[in-house]
Each structure stands twice: as C-alpha cells, then as structure tokens.
Amino acid sequence: MGTGEDKAESAADDDRFAFAAEDSQPARPAASHTYSPQTPAILMVDDDKEFQQSLKLALDNFEFQGHPIQILCVGSATEAARVLAANPNIAVIILDIVMETDDAGLRLVRSVREVLGNAEVRIVLVTGQPGMAPMKKSLGQLDISDYWLKTDLTFERLHGVVTSNLRTWQQIRALSQARRGLQTIVEASNCLTRARSLADFSQRMILELSRLLGLDPEGLVCVQEDGIAHDPLAARVVAAAGQLAHAVDRPLGALENSPIRDSLLQALTQRANIETGTSQVLFFHGSDQGPHAATYIATERALDPTERELLHVFASNINSGLINVSLTSRLDRIAYEDSLLSMPNANALLRALAAILEAEAPRGRSLLFIELDQYSASCLSLGIEQGDLMLQKMAKRLRAVFPAPTMVARLHGDTFAILGQSALLRQDHINELESLDAEDPTHPPFISVRAASLDLDSYAGSARGAMEIGALLLRRAQSRGAIEILAYEPELEAETSQRFTRSRDLYRALHGNEISIELQAQVDLRSGRIIGAEALARWTRPDGTRIPPGEFIPMAEANGLIVPIGRQVLHLACQALERLRAGGFPDISVAVNVSPLQLGQRNFMQEFIATARDYRISPELLEVEITETAAMGDYEAKGQLLRGLRDAGFPIAIDDFGTGYSSLAHLRSMPATTLKIDRHFVSEISANSGEHMIADMIIGLGRGLDMQVLAEGVESQEQAQWLLEHSCMQAQGYFFARPEPLDAFIQRLSIVHA
Template identity: 70%
Template sequence: MGLGEIVADGLEDEAGFAFEPESSSGPGQAGATSLALTVLTVDDDLEFQRSLKLALANFEFQSRPLNILSVGSARDAARLLAATPDVAVIVLDVVMETDDAGLRLVRSVREVLGNAEVRIILVTGEPGVAPMRQSLGALDISDYWLKTDLTFERLHGVLTSNLRTWEQIRALSQARKGLQTIVEASNCLARARSMDDFSHRVMIELSRLLGVEPEGLVCVHEYGIGADPRSARIVGAAGRLSYAISQDLGSLDHMPVRDMLLQALSKRCNIDGELSQVLFFQGAEQGPHAATYIATGRALDPTERELLHVFATSINSGLINVSLTSRLDRLAYEDSLLEIPNANALLRALQSVLEMPAPRNRTVLFIELDQYSASCLSLGMEQGDLMLRKMAARLRKVFPAPVMVARLHGDTFAILGQTALLHQNRVDELESLDLDDPQHSSFISVRAARVDLDIYVGSPRGVMAIGALLLRRAQLQKGAGVIDYQPVLEQEANQRFTRSRDLYRALHCREISIELQPQVNLQSGRIIGAEALARWTRSDGTRISPAEFIPMAEANGLIVLIGNQVQHMACQALQRLRQSGFTNIPIAVNVSPLQLARRNFLHELIEITQHYQVSPDMLEIEITETAAMADYEGNGQVLRSLRDAGFRIAIDDFGTGYSSLAHLRAMPATTLKIDRQFISEIGATAREHTIADMIIGLGKRLKMEVLAEGVESEMQTTWLREHACAQAQGFFFARPESIDGFLQRLARSA
C-alpha cells in the first residue's frame, strides 16, 4: 500500500487521529529523546506529511526512535537546517514554492551550509520536473522516489538504508576530525608545539586515570639509543614544575625528579616511587623517546600499576604516531618546493576563520604571476622554479608572520591575514622588492584579487573558487589593480549556472531555431544568399539574445551541440528553398573553434548534407578571423579539407584580428566579411573609408568575394557600391526572419 493510499484509508476522518508529542516519553524511556535520530520532512502537501508521520510512528532504527520535524517550504527548511545541524535524513519534495525549490535546497545544504553528512531523499509527484538520472548525477542526493511508489515496506527500507549510511558517514567524519586534531597537534615541522600538545594530553590523561591533580612534566629525547639522556627536552609541565618547560633535562634543578627521569631514559623502563611515578615511552628505534613524571602523592596499588602499564603501551604508540604525523603533516600541508603552507593548509586555516563570529577582520589576498608560464616555456621549468622561490621569499618579506602565505598551485599564491595589512600598496611593494639586489630591483608583474571574509558567506573551498574566478577577471582587466570580491559575483555566477542549465534543456526541447538574414548584390539588388543565425525562444515565448547565450555556450561547450543543430536546420532550409524553385541561394553558418577542432567535424558535416541531399557548395562555412589565425596550421588543414569537399569558406569579422598576409593568402577562403564596426564608421569619422577600402582592395587582389556586414543606411550602401564592394547584409536590406518570411521575400523579389 502506498503512502497516498494510507492517507485515503487511514486519514479519512482527520479528527480521529492525534499524534503523541515527540518530546514525551513513557515509563522506562527516560533519555530516549537524546538517543532519537532526527528526520526532517519538507513538503507543502499536508496530506503527504501526515501520511509520513503515520507510516513512521512506530519506526525504530537499532532500537532508537525517530524525532520527526516537518516544514512546508524550502525556505523554512533552510532556516531549520542552519539551526539544527544534526538532522540525519531529509525527505524532500522537489516542487514546492517553486518548481525547483527542492533542488535549490539541496545545493544550499551542500554548498552554503556545507553539510555533506545529511542524507537527502527526493520525492515527487511530478516526475517530469526533475528527471531521476539527471538529478542523481548532478546533485548529492541519496534516493529519488515517486510518492506513489513509496509503500510502508519500501519507506522503512529506504529510511533504514539512509540512516545506516548517515551513521557511517558521521563516524568517518568524526574520525577524520580526530585525525586532523592529531595532525594539528604535531604541527607541520615537528616543532615544540606538536610535542607540547602530546605532553599536555599525557598529563591530562594520567591525572584522570589516577584521580590526581596534574602535577609533573614530560621530556622528549629526539635522538636514538645511546645518546646522552641529559639532552632530552622538557616539552610540557604542570603544577610546581611548570617553570621547567623548554629546558634540557640535565638543567633541571629538582634533583629527585631529574634523577628518576634520567634513570628511566637510561634503563628504558618505568620507575616506581612512593609518592610519584615515571613512565617510559620507547617510541621508534631511532627516536623520539619520552618519559613522564607525575606526582601521585600516594603509593599506587597493583591495579593502578597495571593500568599505568597499559597506558604506557598505548601512549608509546601515540608517540610514534606523533612522529609520523609530523612527517605526514609536511606532505599534506606543506608545499614541497617552497616549504610554505599549501592549499590544504589554507583550507584548514580558512575553516577556522569562517567558524569565528563576525567581525572576523580577515581577508584572503590571491596573487598570480604574469610571466610564469612564458618563463617556463622559453627558459625551462628550472627557471620557473627559481621565479617561484623568489616570489615566495618576497611574500614572506612583505607579509611576515602571523600572516599566512600559502602556495595553492602553479604560480598562484594566497595570503590570509588581517584586512588592514592586505592593501594595494603591499601588492605594489611585492612587484618591485628584490631581496638579492635591492639597488637594482627586478620587476615581477602579478595579478591580485581579494576576498573579505566578513562579507563572504560560504565554505573554504568556495573562497578558493571565488579567488580563481576573480584572478581570471583580473587577467581580463589588466591594470585594474586588486580586484575585490562582491557578493553580487556569486549571484551572477548562479544566474549563469541557471541560464546554462536552461540552455541545455532548450537544446533538448527544440527551443533553438534559426532565422535567415538576406545577403544582397549591391549592383543588382538581388538576394544572392543568406546567413543562418541561431535564435533561442523559450516555451513561454520570451527570446534570449544571442549576445547572452552564444558566449555562454562557447564557455560550457554547448556551442558544439548548437552548431550541429544549426547545420541541420540550415540544410532543411536549403531543402525548402530548392522545393520552392530557388536553387541558387546558398546559406552561411557560423562555426566555432570548438566545432572546427573536433576530429570528426568534416565527416559529420558531409553526412548532414548527404542526409538532406544538399550540395556542399550551397553551405558556406563562416569562421572568425581570430579563430582562423589562432591555430593556422590545424585550422588551415581543416578548412582546406572543407574546401576540397566543395564547401564555401568565409572569414567572418575580418579586420578585427591580427592576420598574417602570408597566411591569409594561403587560406582556402572564398569570402571576406568586413566587420560591422568598420561599416558603422562610414560617414561618422573623418577617415571613415580607410579600413573598409583596404579590405575591399585586399579581397580583390586575393580573388575573394567581399561582403559588408551591418549595413544600416543608404549612405553606407552608396559608399560600398561606389567602392566596388559586391555584397552586403544588414538591417538596411532586411532583418533576420523565419524561413517562411525569407521565402516570401524571395518571391516578391522574383
């Protein structure tokens, strides 16, 4: 029986049911609430909420009851989860206040709250809203069920499985935090702090074991067997001996204590006293060894001595682990080349800062070298390593402790410190400071970005992701100084993510279409061709500008799929033109560098034309000048293969790139398209004709057709005609239109 049937059969008379308050407990159940596992149900369907409570009323997991919390919206759930981090399982509806409210809550839980432990079970009554395969692949969720499929048994099975998984993840998380504590205790260079923490734990655990006040000291002998035990260092002390920290054991002025410790280290054994005890920890064969003195104030009975023996054995392993973890700490948290903290160390430090209450007064400054890649390519990796070492030395000089300097990867560094210390002047100093030759400082250009942790909300990894994004922006905005983080940046990123997802959906829902913009012969006025332009019209009729979705598609790779669809639609349009009697009107399609770089591009294009029985010479391939020249050898070979197969080749936006005339002459292009910015200058500047006139002359000499783009006025048309430009397109002649509108225009023209 499904949960929907439970509602129908069991809740027809709503007044006939009253749920027991979750905080109450029967006889013999005192403390059950503290053992209860918390399950949160998020659904705006009250009937479904009640059916869930009824189905789980007597459910127990490993003899532990459930504490069921219920809210009716994703917004309320987010607030509750922020205040209640120990929720074990969320049963979450996909569609609530919005169609994707549940999916957005999942991202908020994982990315904003940083809760990777809670198990999320998606349920929906509208399966088409969030398909199972896509949702499971894109989001960190555990299960996805239709509400109608959740029977009693299935619900209990799913909940049991997820609670078991939650307990395992919780246990692993707690173990991981314990390991992190050990690593932090040993510190990155096995300095005194790691042994201090070790000694502190020894003193606390010993005093707790014996029921006495912490009174004693811990000394560590770093060297192997046979070394003088007097050189052992006192790393921890409590009570009357606290003054002795950091002394050598041989310098300790308390003779009875010193002698007992020297005897333990020399004989490598425990020493029993009437009012005190010394435990020896052998450690590894080559050190370190340790000995602990504790004042008991009384004689120990045989049971306590046996407990101390077990304790010493356990601590001996701990001492070895401290030594090992200090080495692991170097590997995990120190950059091996520069011997400074690495990305893991920064993440750990960021976690500590973000857990502080506001105002934190902390900022992360990201630094990236401009010349590193070029230096490595031209002079080799050794020169690149030398540059990194110099930069690390400069960073330590400009940003001394307690500011943290870390290398994230490659030539990217991060500096974490007080906000007032990480300003533009320090970056300027960093570029010019040279410790080796202060009189003749070598300049190192850097890009810089800054994230104020008092206005940032998110995870440590989010800080690093934002830093990388800001550095890319700094690369585009050369000379803009330090780029500062603004919260709107994440909103823009979320909008781009949402729009990118919508574009992916639009491709599969056939929301992408083409419009044809006529190309005319300037002498006769006849339409001699058309350019196919991609258009995105959403299901509600709203249109998204190509200036918005084409760059997005190029960034996320969807341009390949869009280009393929445009080629199919262009060939379909050629079919209709042929059927209507217009057999000599070619159509041009734009091809991105990503498409051109595909190994099977030519083969796929030929297959498309054969499928629609279109002659290759009726399909013109347009590639921008920049793309054509960026990889001249690779792209040139592909374009030659396209030309050999019969396709026309047009160089789009000509004049905006940096063409080599030698390369252009060898390029198998049939058409040069003058970029619209040079056409718009005609009549607007004193030397309006210079570049357009040069391109027209160049096209003639290279025996290519020349087409002017973006023609919008009679004056521009007249000028182009007088200067022997043969072809043009633009709003002056016609705006882009559907294939039906284009056919009507052709009929009128005929």
C-alpha cells in the same frame, strides 16, 4: 603484531577452519539474544557472503565475560562507514582488505581513525589474497590490531583474536570514559600543526597521568622524533608542567636537573620504564621509524600494585596514541602545507577562513588573491625549475610584506591568498610585492601580479564559495587587464548564480529543441538580389521568451555546449537548404558559424562532410564561417583542416576580419574564399568620412588575394553606396534585412526575385 604470513608458518599443522557440507550440517535454531545499548558489537566487513556466514556460525555461541556479543555484517566499506557512524559500541571490526576496490579496507581504516576519530575500535584485517600480506609498515602506522589470511583463521584462533581485541577495547573504553582529559588523536591533529599536536598530546598525557595517580601535575615529555638511531640527549622536550615548565622546546641534554635528565636518558637508551621511590619514567616505543618518547612524572612516593597496573594499562594505550598522533601529524602536514614552499595550502586557508566566517560581522578581515603574470610563460620557455624559483621568490616577498599573524597561503599553481586585517591588504603592498626582492632589495623587479580582494564583512557565503569568487575575480582582472586590485561586489554572486542557472537551462534547451536558426540575407550590392544567408542560432523558451545570442553563445563556449549547438545549427542549415531547393531557390547558399571548440574536435571535418552528404547538399552552397582568431590559432592544424573542407568543395569565410591578429603570410596560404569586414569598421564609414581607412584596406587585401569581400552590419544607404564604390560587392545588415525565420526568408526571396 604478527601478520597472517608470520603466523601461518608456526601454525602450518593446525587444523584449518573447515565447513561441513550442507546436507551434513544439523539444522539449529537461530540464537536469540537481547542486547543492551552497552553490549559490545563485532562488525564484519566482507563482500564474500560465504566467508561472512562462516564467521557468524563460528561466533554463534561466543560470549565475552559471560555475555553474548552482537554480530553486525556489511558487504562494503561504504556500508561499514555508515554503520560505524551510527553505532558507538562497535568494539572489533573484522575487515577484508579488498572489496569494492583494492584498497577499500585500508581506506576504511583511515576513515575510522581520521574522519570518525575513533581510536578505540580494534581492527583485524583479513584477506584471501596472500600477496597482500607483506604490509607491516603500513599496518603499524594505521593502528591495526591484527592481520590474518582467511585460510589461517581456525576456530580457536578466531575466538582468541576476538577475545583479545574485546579486552583491549574494553580497557581503552574504560580509561577513555574514566579520564575525561583524553581526546581522540585525530581531533587534536586536525586543529593543530605537527609540533603543536605532539605538544598538545603530550601535555594532556602529563595531566591525565597525574590525575590517574592523584598527583599535582609535575612532569615532562621528551620525544625522539627520528627514531633511536639519534642521540637521546637531542630528544626534544615537547611538554612540561609544574616546576619543569621552563624546559619546553629545549633538548634533553640542556635540562639542568641531573637526576631527571639521567632517568629520561636511561629510559630512552634502554627502551624501558624506570621507577624510583619518588618518580616514574615511562618509555613509549612508538613505531620502528619513530617517534619514541619518555615521560617523567614526579610521584614523591612509591606506587601501590593497583596504581602500577593502572599505569601499565594507561601506558599501553598511550603508545598506540603516540603512533597515531605522529601519523596524523604527517598527514596534517601533507593535507595543510604546500610541500614546495613550506607554507599553508588551500586546505589550510579554507579551515582558517571558515573559522572567521562563523563569527558575526564586522570581522575586519579581508581575503586578498594574488596571481603571477609570467609564471606559465616562464615554465614553458625556461622549464619547471625556473617556475619553481619564481614561486619561491614570491613566497619570500609575501612573507616579508605580509608578516604574521597575517596568513599567506598558496592555493594552486601561481595563485596565492592572504587572509588578514582589511587595513593591511592595500594596493601599496601589492606594488611593494612587484618591486621587493627579499634577498637583494636593489635588484630590479621581474615579477608582476594580478590582485583581487574580498571584504569578508560584505560577504555572507561559505569559505569554499569565497575561494571560487576569488578565482572568478582573478579571471576578470586578467580579461580586463586590470592593474589595480579588483574588489568584490555583492552583485557578483547573484550574477554568477544567474549564469549557472542559465547554463543548466541551456543544456535542457538543447535537448528540448529550443535552439533554432534565423537567416540573415546576404546581398549583391550591384543587383540588389539575395545571394545567400548566414544561419544564426536562436534560443526561444517554451513561454516564448527569447534569450539574446550575446548571452548564451559565450556561455555555451565556456561550458562546451557550443559543440552540440554547432552540430544542431549545421543540421538546421542543411534542412533550410533542402527547403530552399524545394521552394525554387537552389542557388541560395547558407553560411554556418564554426567555433574554435568545434574545429578542435578530432572528427569535425568528417562529420561536416558526412552531414552535407546525408542531406544531399552541394558543398558550394554550405559555407564554413570561422573567426579570424580561430583561423590563425594553431595555424598548422587549422589550415590543414580547412584545406580538407575546401578540397571537398565547401567555401571558407573569415568572419570579423580586422579584429584579430592575422599574419598576412598565413592569410595568403589560408584556403579562404571570403573575407567579412567586421561591423565596427563598417559603422565608421558613415560616422566620419575620414574613418574608413581600415575597411578600404580590407577590401584591397581581399581583392589582392582573389577573395570575395562581404561587409557586415550595413545599416544605411550611405554605407552601402560607399562599399559599392570601393569594390565591395557583397553585404549584409539591418539595411537589407534582419535575421528572420526560414518561412519569412523564403517569402522575402519570392518578393525580391519575382
């Protein structure tokens, strides 16, 4: 196969493919042809309409074997894929490499060969960019018939290229239809591993050659997978039939039959076919990088000229198939094998799982998901190499605990899956994983895992859905600190589906102004007067249904909608402060909750300050409320941001204090003005008089740090009185007021402050 660059040198003086100006081109009526369903077609794929039209004109009166050829034109690889899928009689594709993307043409070639499984159509690559020309290695591996620069395609060359490729297509088509045993290479490689795909391809080759010649199958195929530089006697026998069947998986040098061994050795050494009166040895040169193959067929007679010609045509197409099966075997390994651990990957598991799910229950199979506990920490502290070592250790343990035919696959990162009989995927095997070292059973364990299982008899979804459920189960196991296998429950899918639907509804609610706020009064325990309020987000559907914050706030944090929701709550809080000022309550402050995701936004502080300024809100009336965990996470960055807000005059409150993991040193330097005692500690005050130690400690801590202390969740006079007696001067809770709309809050202020 020559490239356009190679051919351009030898054709430098040839006439170029020139076009007459429009006014000098005589008008011709469009050709009118009737095409049968068997009429071969040429598909032109090029986004250059002028070049496409030029090719059509050049082929306007072209005939193949006395019949006109159908010409189809599309402008992109995407359109071409659709046309190819719908038209099985496309014989030749004239394909531009660069279209919607730089590699659109080559990706279409892969799609034709590997996805559509079409090994018959001939592909001629063309390009208007000479820099794309030196691609011999890739083009050879992708089964390309020819490659030309557009400027080198003269009228005669174009006709010659089309005629040659139509003839090749016709031969492949005829042999494919006549010899039913030939299957597409991509189909074989998609369902077999690399070794088996070569063996399967080779076994079929023996059968088809025997059928072509009217013989009983008697022969073998040996393959040099690494090219001709290696010893031919090391070539591996990958397929055999008849009395030679015992030779499979043995090197050629171990073959006992000396005449057959010598003929195959001669073919591999001389890179040529060898014919005797009783046998044929065909050499298939493959590509330059291999594999090379030699096939021995016992004929027991000399072949006549017709049989030799058929054999020659058949062999020329087998060589192309050998290249493709080698390439697709490599692609299959890349697609279905984990390169680090040399075990099946997620794609391989999906393929095997889909096959099991196609069968009716009971299947007696389960899917076990395994996740390492220390992998991320190990990579961070000791480096990726240590992480890889841990994965390799776990892979050995998994193979030892779950031997074949149980399938062990690495899904991603530190997550594995085991597909096998339900009775074999037990908790004791998980325990064994944590204690077993395949290299040194006496070595103490250093790997701990989380596990989740999915009984495929109780599951009715897709293979991909099963993988998603496994990931969800592992997250649940992590959040719950589960030490036993977390089992799948059918209700989980309904719950997940409901959350997904609710998440979409929340997105629409945010843009449909269904998110509002309610204000919960904050009270001075000494005077009983309302000094401020906390703005709480509420979701009310158009039909009046209210979604509890405990449902939609975690969902918003999970899908990122908490950021726009927080922004909207801030605007609503500023509008409330405007109303309060206009209603005669200019000193009432409003606190807004700020999520960690909001704090992580690059321009959060600037936007917060600008919003307050736009509404002409005094900063001391707009309190920023963050959780203890959010305040202490990434302390340096968060501390700097909060100090900026504090310097601008905004009060800072630490919410749910006592439930996180504060460093007292950090807390002392944190620019907070208020500590809010979590409702859990307030509830203990009335439950048992001896269970108020933490609340008392927080009050003392706040006083020592010169901060205001506000108690949340006050529900009784007893709690309020205790707090007052212990110097906590501010509180909020149902005892004073429930969260309420702004109008009701203003009315409450009017009554309390009358």
